[in-house]
Amino acid sequence: MELPHRIGTTKPRRVVVAVLGVIAGIAFGLPLLWMLSSSFRTSTDIFTSLYPLSPDILIPRVFTLDNYATLLGGGFGLSVANSLFVTAVTVIVGLLICAMSAFALSLLKFRGATLIFAIVVLSFLIPFDAIAVPLANLFRDWNLDNTYAGLILPGLANGFAIFVLRQFFLNIPAELAEAARVDGLTWWGIFWRIYLPLSKPALIGAGFTLFLFQWSAYLWPLLIGTEPDKVLGPIALANLAGQFNIDFGAIFAGAMLLTLIPLILLLIFQRHFTASLAATGSKN
Template sequence: MASETLNERSRRTGRRALFLAVPIALLSIAPLVWALISSLRPGEDIFRFLYPISWETFIPSRITFDNFTTVLTGPFGMALWNSVFVTAVSVVVGLALASLAAFALACMDFPGRSFIFAFLVICFLVPFEAIAIPLSTTFRDLGLANTYTGLILPALGNGLAIFLLRQFFMGVPSSLAEAARMDGLGWFGIFWRIYLPLSKGPMIGAGLILFVFQWQSFLWPLLIAPAPDVRLAPVAIADFAQETGVNYGQMFAAAILTAAIPLLLVLFFQRHFSGSNANSGSKE
């Protein structure tokens, strides 16, 4: 009887949580849904049904893909490709550097290790906007303006990714490394054959952090790479607002395309991202 009462209470609590969560979720995604629908409307229909709100606000009476076609075949298509390339290189190289740095800080004992880790933590707590302008001046003096290298370099040293990977590596049983050392493996062999295979979930999580930081970057690409041939998607979206007016249909289409790529990646890697060090191979 008590068990049935407990089950009834749990179901009642679940229904209340659901009734509260569904409206909040709908309100959260409503702007994104409206932007998607607006990108499929002709220009004259975008604000036509905005007030008063009716079913036509979210269900278009006329659908066109002209906005997406124009956006992809215009300068924004090149900007989107630039974002994909720059972000992919940033994630691959940045993840390699972050994992090696995290392994060294977690497993190797050397003078100044604690100081270096504290310095990294302080660095990623400093807003990038605070150093973006002087850093862009330095990059211009080095001839890195309007280059892929200039866009990629600041994204490689991500302190948050190093911090997360270090915390995971510290949770791996040290007996695994000791056994590998007895078998003749060096530090890189231990990292490559033991720590790296165990860190699939944290590596994907760190990779997603690197991806999001680079993909959504606006100020740095605006400062260091304003040229059309190296312009990135977030900067190119702003180009749809001209002095003569704003092309909202194309702007919404560009925004949806820019948001779709990280959304698909997060959905694809969600189960890996939520994983932790539950399967570390050994427990102490």
């Protein structure tokens, strides 16, 4: 007799959750829309509609592409290209390293595996900025400052990416590996032919983690990439604010360019990214 009552109360709850979701989406989306609108305004027009608030805050009074032309015509375009190259290499090479590490920690039984996994978990609980300065001193001693290698190396082995991949690998039936071993397949063959093809969501999630770590990095490239031809996008964006003059239009345009690429990737791969995070709840 209580079933109709429960069904009747479920719908209002869904409506409330949906309304709260819409409100949260608007709250997160409005700043992004304001940044997009401001990137097409002149510097003097950006703050004219802030007080009192009006719909004009999202609609440029004077539409201009000068901000983007200024950025692409200067050194900012080279900085974005540097960020794309450094991030692409980090994702490709780092994903292979993290996947092999996760495979070893999930499938291979060896002494000290539990301790190594504990160190991996501890590594992503410690903020990278806490070790960036002493690590930068080591890289300077090794003559890796102002090199692409110096910018890329710290992002290759990501503890959270290894953790995500390991938890996903644990959900793959171990019988597949045992059967492959009986058929004479090596561990590398099992990893390359069986585990990687089955782990597309986890690989995308781990790759996106590596991408965000490298794409949004600020302190590390600030310490290592000081030469103009090695400056990355976030550093170039910060340099747009001069000591006596701040071009807010160019800053908003640069921020929009640096935001657009991860936003597009997230929209494309969000389903796989969510599935990879859900797999971390494995009890194994």
